[in-house]
Amino acid sequence: MNNMLQEFNGANYIYKLSFDRPMAEGYVSADFNTLFISDMTATLLPENKSFNVSKEELKYLTSLGEGACLEINSNKKIASAFGILNDNTLYITDKCNSNCIMCPMAEPARRDGHTVPFEIQDELIRYMPCGMEHITITGGEPFIIKEKLFDILQQLKTGNKAHSYLLLSNGRVFASHEYCHKFAEVVPEDFLVGIPLHGPIPDIHDAISQAPGSFIQTTAGIKNLLATKMVSIEIRIVVSKLNSKYLVQLAEYIVQNYPNVDSVKFMGMEMLGNANVNSDKVWIPYEEAFKYISPAIDILVNNAIDVAIYNFPLCFVERPYWNLCANSITAHKIKYAEACANCKEKNACGGMFTGTDRFLANSVKPIL
Ligand code: SF4
Incomplete structure (x- = not known):
């Protein structure tokens, strides 16, 4: 997110957003720091400080709606925002127990990166409005924080925070029946887990995840999760030079082992971080990649x-596959030639x- 509040002068970092004076006062009574907007002025309550907002800032804040939750960092940047119709993302950590060769994050961040402090996660959830359309929970690998993730899920569920969820995980943790069982106990309704599967055999998957044993864990995890019948699963296939030739085999593996997955997503790489460093190993021109993707799609x-x-x-x-193409890239990351x-x-x-x-x-190749 690139949004800033240039003149922000508050002492706190999480605020409830309001456009209605009585609502704003109600939030303050319920112990929420509040950012109240009237015309082009923001007033922080109960701090009683004011600052001007630009037209662009006002447009963005208005898009979040009444009762949204804002996290503003020391650079006046909106680090996260949760609104009823917003594309909400609950970011857990940079860290991951895999180190995928085509990950858009660099290895040092995966190893030593930032984990959002638990007290901030808890406050963000408390401030979130109820009944949001959707939240994506992501990282890194969210389960790096172990049982705390169960607590977060329980808070989201108890607070009726969203109507639907997507958790992005490498799925390895679900190889543990105990974890799977605990997860099923706390998971909110309408919950989708997106799990990457890089190849149909350990050699390919583990070479890409750079985590020996991860194929066995991830495939067992998918099986265990499906057996709970509490969540839906989408399998994510990031297409690179390393797995493109095995996509048909991978599609057959999915049909044979997981016929009841919710969906399969074929994904183009984001060439940053590890993917950029390893571009000579992973990059495949997209028109070539698609020649391998299309027969795999047909099988599925x-x-x-x-x-x-x-x-x-x-x-x-x-062209016959255009109806499967999703506008999947976050707005601020989209480029056109x-x-x-x-x-x-x-x-x-x-x-x-x-x-x-x-x-x-x-x-x-512009379509004319
Ligand atoms: S040429 Fe057209 S189809 Fe191709 S990337 Fe540009 S806008 Fe998209």
């Missing part, structure tokens, strides 16, 4: 498994990741 679709394609611009996908200005499908195309654009920009 013929077996009644839903499929979507993430992060692929339309001009790298054969100069040539895209001439493309008549630009409005329908989800564009490229910033970072991946330098690998793709010269090969886009």
